[in-house]
Amino acid sequence: MNLNLLSYAIFFPSMLLIAMGVARTCHRNGRVWMLRIFDNDAELVDAVNNVLLVGCYTVNIGYLALVTSAWTHIETWPQMLGMLSQRIAIILFSLAGLHYNNIAVLLIWSRIKHRVTTDAHRPSTTT
Amino acid sequence: MTNKIVLTYLFYLPLALGLTLYVARTLFRNARVFMLDIFKGKEDIALATNRLFEVGFYLLNVGYALLILKVDADHSDVFNSDQHVVETLASKLGGFALYLGGMLFLNLYLFFRGRRKSRQNMTPPTVPVVAAPAR
Numbered sequence: 001m002n003l004n005l006l007s008y009a010i011f012f013p014s015m016l017l018i019a020m021g022v023a024r025t026c027h028r029n030g031r032v033w034m035l036r037i038f039d040n041d042a043e044l045v046d047a048v049n050n051v052l053l054v055g056c057y058t059v060n061i062g063y064l065a066l067v068t069s070a071w072t073h074i075e076t077w078p079q080m081l082g083m084l085s086q087r088i089a090i091i092l093f094s095l096a097g098l099h100y101n102n103i104a105v106l107l108i109w110s111r112i113k114h115r116v117t118t119d120a121h122r123p124s125t126t127t
Numbered sequence: 128m129t130n131k132i133v134l135t136y137l138f139y140l141p142l143a144l145g146l147t148l149y150v151a152r153t154l155f156r157n158a159r160v161f162m163l164d165i166f167k168g169k170e171d172i173a174l175a176t177n178r179l180f181e182v183g184f185y186l187l188n189v190g191y192a193l194l195i196l197k198v199d200a201d202h203s204d205v206f207n208s209d210q211h212v213v214e215t216l217a218s219k220l221g222g223f224a225l226y227l228g229g230m231l232f233l234n235l236y237l238f239f240r241g242r243r244k245s246r247q248n249m250t251p252p253t254v255p256v257v258a259a260p261a262r
Contacts, residue, residue, distance in 0.1 A: 002208075002209070002210055004210050005209060005210055005213060008213055008214075008217070012217075043160050044160050044161075044164075046157075047157035047158070047159075047160040047161065048157070048235070050153060050156075050157050051153065051154055051157050051158075051231065052235075054149075054150055054153045054154065054231065055228050055231045055232050055235070058146070058150060058224045058225075058227050058228035058231060059224070059225060059228035059229075061221075061224055062220075062221045062222070062223070062224025062225035062226075062227070062228060063221065063225060064221065065217045065218070065220050065221030066217070066218055066221030066222055066225065067221070068213075068217040068221070069213075069214035069215070069217040069218040069221070070214060070218070
């Protein structure tokens with residue numbers, strides 16, 4: 001039994017499920033934030049959101065596939081479990097980093113946007 | 128050995144081309160909104176431009192997918208196990224998907240840029256029109 005192939009078969013589908021789940025959660029819950037950012041232009045927001053979802057899928061799946069190759073030769077079961085948990089941990093940490101980065105971008109962008117618009121709409125007192 | 132390489136190609140081609148098709152279709156279905164914005168609602172021009180960009184996207188990415196198709200296994204009997212097939216497929220498709228994601232975000236950026244420029248042009252210019260040089 002080729003343990004390398006077995007660990008690829010465990011690693012890739014499970015990480016794929018998690019990455020797609022995270023992407024879909026961002027897609028669902030990011031919409032409200034983007035509506036705030038793009039002045040409630042629902043058509044534009046949905047277009048951008050869908051393109052971002054597909055971009056998220058391609059980049060995440062591409063990275064996953066890229067790291068599902070060239071593992072060192074695995075000979076024993078304990079070695080396989082150790083290797084798998086280490087690789088999975090790396091992927092989960094990177095997903096977490098991307099996720100918090102997404103949240104930060106949305107927060108900062110909407111804050112900047114709203115500061116600018118409230119400044120612009122503030123009635124001028126200098127008459 | 129040769130059979131394994133052919134097997135890799137047989138898996139690689141449909142997957143890479145299918146991925147390109149999926150990404151391009153999603154991108155340009157949603158690009159309609161941007162194009163209509165950029166061309167200020169002139170639907171025929173917007174849709175035509177969208178279609179032209181879509182064809183360009185296909186050409187570029189299918190070309191790149193075919194360019195990186197070749198498996199380098201000149202040393203005999205190196206490429207002879209299923210593990211090699213899986214690893215080569217994973218690294219090639221993974222690299223291609225990352226590239227495709229980059230192209231997708233680049234296109235999205237260009238759409239946003241076009242939209243911003245067309246918005247800027249819509250507002251009356253603040254700079255006074257330069258008078259024609261006196262003869």
